[in-house]
Amino acid sequence: MSSPVSYELEGNIGVISVDSPPVNALSHAVRQGLLEAITTAQSDASEAIVIICAGRTFIAGADITEFGKPMQSPWLPELLDTIEASSKLVVAAIHGTALGGGFETALAAHYRCALPSAKVGFPEVKLGLLPGAGGTQRTPRLAGVQAALDLITSGAPISAGLAEKAGLIDKMIDGDLREAAIGWAGELIADGAPIRRSSEQVVPEHEATLFDEYRAGLARRTRGQIAPANIVSAVEAAATLPFEEGMAVERKLFMECMDSSQSAGMRHIFFAERQASKIDGLAKETPKRAVASVGIIGGGTMGGGIAMSFANAGIPVTMIEISDEALQRGLSIIERNYAGSVKRGKLSEEKAAACRALISGSVDYAALADVDLVVEAVFEDPDLKKKIFGWLDTVCKPGAILATNTSYQDVDEIAAATSRPEDVIGMHFFSPAHIMKLLEVVRGEKTADDVLATVMALAKKIRKVAVVSGVCYGFIGNRMLRPYAKTAQLLLLEGASPQQVDSAMEAWGMAMGPMRVFDLAGLDIGYTARKALSDEQKGDPKSYRVPDLLVEAGRLGQKSGAGFYAYDDNRRPSPDPAVDEMIATAAADLGVERREVSDEEIVERLISSLVDEGHKILDEGIAQRSSDIDIVYIYGYGFPASRGGPMFYADQQ
Numbered sequence: 001m002s003s004p005v006s007y008e009l010e011g012n013i014g015v016i017s018v019d020s021p022p023v024n025a026l027s028h029a030v031r032q033g034l035l036e037a038i039t040t041a042q043s044d045a046s047e048a049i050v051i052i053c054a055g056r057t058f059i060a061g062a063d064i065t066e067f068g069k070p071m072q073s074p075w076l077p078e079l080l081d082t083i084e085a086s087s088k089l090v091v092a093a094i095h096g097t098a099l100g101g102g103f104e105t106a107l108a109a110h111y112r113c114a115l116p117s118a119k120v121g122f123p124e125v126k127l128g129l130l131p132g133a134g135g136t137q138r139t140p141r142l143a144g145v146q147a148a149l150d151l152i153t154s155g156a157p158i159s160a161g162l163a164e165k166a167g168l169i170d171k172m173i174d175g176d177l178r179e180a181a182i183g184w185a186g187e188l189i190a191d192g193a194p195i196r197r198s199s200e201q202v203v204p205e206h207e208a209t210l211f212d213e214y215r216a217g218l219a220r221r222t223r224g225q226i227a228p229a230n231i232v233s234a235v236e237a238a239a240t241l242p243f244e245e246g247m248a249v250e251r252k253l254f255m256e257c258m259d260s261s262q263s264a265g266m267r268h269i270f271f272a273e274r275q276a277s278k279i280d281g282l283a284k285e286t287p288k289r290a291v292a293s294v295g296i297i298g299g300g301t302m303g304g305g306i307a308m309s310f311a312n313a314g315i316p317v318t319m320i321e322i323s324d325e326a327l328q329r330g331l332s333i334i335e336r337n338y339a340g341s342v343k344r345g346k347l348s349e350e351k352a353a354a355c356r357a358l359i360s361g362s363v364d365y366a367a368l369a370d371v372d373l374v375v376e377a378v379f380e381d382p383d384l385k386k387k388i389f390g391w392l393d394t395v396c397k398p399g400a401i402l403a404t405n406t407s408y409q410d411v412d413e414i415a416a417a418t419s420r421p422e423d424v425i426g427m428h429f430f431s432p433a434h435i436m437k438l439l440e441v442v443r444g445e446k447t448a449d450d451v452l453a454t455v456m457a458l459a460k461k462i463r464k465v466a467v468v469s470g471v472c473y474g475f476i477g478n479r480m481l482r483p484y485a486k487t488a489q490l491l492l493l494e495g496a497s498p499q500q501v502d503s504a505m506e507a508w509g510m511a512m513g514p515m516r517v518f519d520l521a522g523l524d525i526g527y528t529a530r531k532a533l534s535d536e537q538k539g540d541p542k543s544y545r546v547p548d549l550l551v552e553a554g555r556l557g558q559k560s561g562a563g564f565y566a567y568d569d570n571r572r573p574s575p576d577p578a579v580d581e582m583i584a585t586a587a588a589d590l591g592v593e594r595r596e597v598s599d600e601e602i603v604e605r606l607i608s609s610l611v612d613e614g615h616k617i618l619d620e621g622i623a624q625r626s627s628d629i630d631i632v633y634i635y636g637y638g639f640p641a642s643r644g645g646p647m648f649y650a651d652q653q
């Protein structure tokens with residue numbers, strides 16, 4: 001088999017090229033090829049060496065598919081030591097994304113050049129890991145301790161320009177990277193530039209208290225995660241120990257992360273996220289419809305957030321409301337959201353203005369005559385939704401995709417209100433829609449393949465993680481939430497307090513405990529929905545008696561200042577004895593004997609309720625695969641990524 005790494009002499013420069021699609025990951029074959037090439041270059045006519053990559057990117061990291069298996073020699077740290085030890089000057093030429101082990105390879109070179117469009121960084125923390133091939137030791141030597149900590153603990157890549165300012169890139173290249181890198185290597189030799197090994201640089205001075213302060217700040221943000229804390233220790237080792245000893249510390253801390261269940265969960269999510277975009281039975285070459293403009297029905301919080309998601313990706317949006325007043329209200333919320341993003345430094349003023357300019361409004365459905373996609377985002381009234389789809393059928397051009405953002409309703413019934421059910425699909429966004437990454441794509445019985453393929457591709461364009469769901473009440477996420485919510489109510493009646501349930505779940509890793517979620521969403525929504533149901537449909541009163549009592553006492557959740565908790569003016573919750581009393585009364589009425597409930601029982605019963613429903617969803621074919629369910633819970637419901645999602649967690653148990 002031919003090697004994915006080739007080596008050739010171009011004049012007096014040895015050029016090592018890595019060509020291992022799709023992202024030039026450092027598989028065993030790539031590591032072996034790099035070792036052979038660098039070894040060859042030591043004894044040939046070359047005077048300097050350039051490492052460059054073919055395809056869309058420089059090396060994007062270690063090969064994650066090899067993790068968890070026995071590592072084959074050469075190990076990456078050894079290979080990079082060999083590159084750094086080269087007796088001939090080594091230049092790394094970066095395009096695309098030099099990430100993780102890829103950026104570590106570049107740092108083992110003696111000089112680095114990059115295209116302005118390139119990005120560099122260490123995403124390892126998002127896999128529950130730390131850079132394990134010298135990244136924690138070489139980065140602080142070149143960029144200083146603070147910059148190294150920021151780059152490695154955030155996991156977010158930075159532009160080549162910023163990396164140049166930080167001292168991690170030496171030269172920016174305009175034009176042809178290969179030609180320019182070879183030219184620059186030649187100039188470095190001609191100028192007698194020294195072989196500059198990162199490991200031999202001295203870590204710049206820093207405040208003695210920096211590490212402890214950093215640890216304290218991180219601990220608050222990354223509750224219980226091993227990798228961020230280990231990163232700080234590894235960088236501290238770089239600042240206090242000789243290079244070889246620092247490398248040994250990095251190795252030990254890396255292996256601790258690699259062997260943790262947290263990293264196993266996060267690595268599962270990495271592949272699950274990519275798997276979710278693949279649809280069983282749908283050919284890769286399924287044609288896609290062009291989506292150059294979008295209409296949104298409804299300018300509320302949801303409609304506004306959806307409009308921003310499209311505008312942020314450069315797609316013009318027409319928002320429809322029932323009156324000028326409602327439209328202006330909707331547009332001004334969008335205005336405020338953009339202003340907030342600018343204030344928080346998330347968006348430049350120019351970018352915000354450009355996005356805002358892409359959103360226009362109308363009170364006339366005729367404004368949707370030419371759009372390629374419509375997303376209906378009005379409140380959950382099935383009759384109203386069907387009426388709207390009837391209107392869309394008469395107004396929209398043939399081939400326009402008609403999507404509903406319903407959270408629960410039957411997409412097939414909505415599709416049946418049109419003469420073109422094959423163009424109808426569910427696009428279930430999560431609030432706030434311009435921020436939350438999850439999109440449930442609901443495939444109706446008659447949804448055309450090209451409509452599904454188009455919406456999945458569009459999701460990627462608007463930076464959402466899309467998961468396909470079949471039609472059922474609540475689809476994947478909200479359907480699983482129902483037994484979860486019921487179990488939470490039973491736990492209260494049996495003896496747990498709202499704050500015990502929340503703190504047990506939050507300590508376990510959920511972003512927010514269930515009671516705080518209910519208070520945030522508003523208890524009146526479920527109450528109103530239950531009023532329309534028969535006693536039989538409502539099920540066991542134990543599962544809703546307490547929220548009914550709360551609503552009847554005017555406690556609708558955060559918005560009314562009280563729900564399962566009392567809230568102060570800053571919406572900070574505190575336990576309320578009146579709620580404890582209501583729970584005790586309800587338990588007595590319903591004949592539930594109260595007892596001490598342990599935190600372990602709370603976690604086990606709540607997670608089991610999700611997993612049991614997840615299995616039903618799989619059995620019924622509503623979800624394609626169990627990892628899709630994990631993605632829904634990680635990106636839509638605050639499930640901790642370090643647990644790998646409910647289904648992965650259950651399998652591990």
Ligand code: 3H9
Nearest residue numbers: 022025060061062063064065099100101123131132133274
């Ligand atoms: C590391 O480096 C540890 C070291 O410090 C120490 C070691 C000792 N390995 O995302 P895409 C696959 S940890 C294997 O859709 P994009 C991916 O599964 C690593 N496979 O493309 C997908 O396969 P498929 C640190 C990988 O253009 C295909 O490539 N590095 C890897 O949207 C296309 O991926 C990272 O964490 C990999 N490293 O985005 C970087 N990367 O087609 C992870 C990708 O079968 N990668 N694949 O579904 C990324 O962030 C993105 O892939 C990237 C491209 C930005 C590069």
